[in-house]
Amino acid sequence: MKRLLLIPLLLTACGATSTIDGVKTYAYAGGDHQEGRIAYKETHPVGGPHNAQWQNCGVYTQNLYPEYAVHSLEHGAVWVTYRPDLQLSEVLALTEALEGRTHTLLSPRREQTASIVMTAWNAQLELDQASDARVTAFLQKYEQAGTAPEAGASCSGAYRETQ
Structure with a gap:
């Protein structure tokens, strides 16, 4: 009888963590549309x-303009960027982690110092390797999350150019 009582307790304990180690959070409101370059x-x-x-969500091989990518974040997308010198095997692992997801962007980003940066609306995580378990945890927590002002809005049919 004691054994049966422990199982629900263990399951509850496993699902109790809702934070991801290393995630920085912010407090931006949505809906502020502007033309041209924006200083962030x-x-x-x-x-x-x-x-x-x-x-448009998808995989890119060139830098993206942040003004368009931030709008995708507002729609509930997760933007995964990597330093251009990241090993191809790491880029392929990130591509595989995003496969089948509708609201993700993957692109290189010259301006970053971390190997990998995962960004959602008001949340960001820097990583060293694509094999880090926090890649999946971040995607599960933030893609189409209620933390995005317009979660559920389209992530296709708009801008597709790169820098």
């Missing part, structure tokens, strides 16, 4: 003003 407070923007068009 963070080197890698996590929210704030953005272009009226969003970046």
Whole structure:
């Protein structure tokens, strides 16, 4: 009888963690559409003003304009970026982790110092390796999450250009 009582307790304990170690959070409101280049407070923007068009979700081999990518974040996308010198095997592992997901962007980003940066609206995580378990945890927590002002909005049919 004691054994049966322990199982629900263990399952509850496993599901209790809702934070991901290392995630930095911010407090930007959505809906601020602006034209042209935007000077962001963070080197890698996590929210704030953005272009009226969003970046089509998908895998890119060139830098993206942050003004469009931030709009995708507002729609509930997760933007995964990597340093251009990241090993191909790591880029392929990130591509595989995003496969089948509808609201993700993958692109290199010259301006970052971390190997990998995962960004959602008001949340960001820096990583050294694609094999880090926090890659999946971040995607599960933030893709199409209620933390994005317009979660559920389209992530296709808009801007597809790169820098």
